Amino acid sequence: QKDRLEELKADCKRFEQQRDRTLLQLNGEDGTSGKHAERRELDTRLVSRCWDQKVKHDEAFQGAFKGVRSSRDSFKARVG
Incomplete structure (x- = not known):
């Protein structure tokens, strides 16, 4: 029984370390970099590249993009 408890404590510690490494990778060491910032x-x-293409081809596709031609984010959401 005591061995099982020690085993579970070791598992818990390993999972906590894995969680901490994952959070560090997601948030970065300073809390503002990492995968979330990436x-x-x-x-x-x-968004910028989609909008550039929209501007480039706006006249040809104005019917297809009706309703999202004035917002970069809406346009990206429709295209993406």
Whole structure:
């Protein structure tokens, strides 16, 4: 019984360490970098690239993009 308790405590510690490593990877050491920040940066770039294409082809596709032609985020959501 005591061995089982020690085994469970070791498992718990291992899971806590794994959780901490995962959170560090997601949030970065400073709490503002990491994978979450990387995703925000990529999303911003995607919005910009989508909008550039929209502007480039706006006249040809104005019917298809009706209702989202004045908002970058709405346009990205429709296209993405």
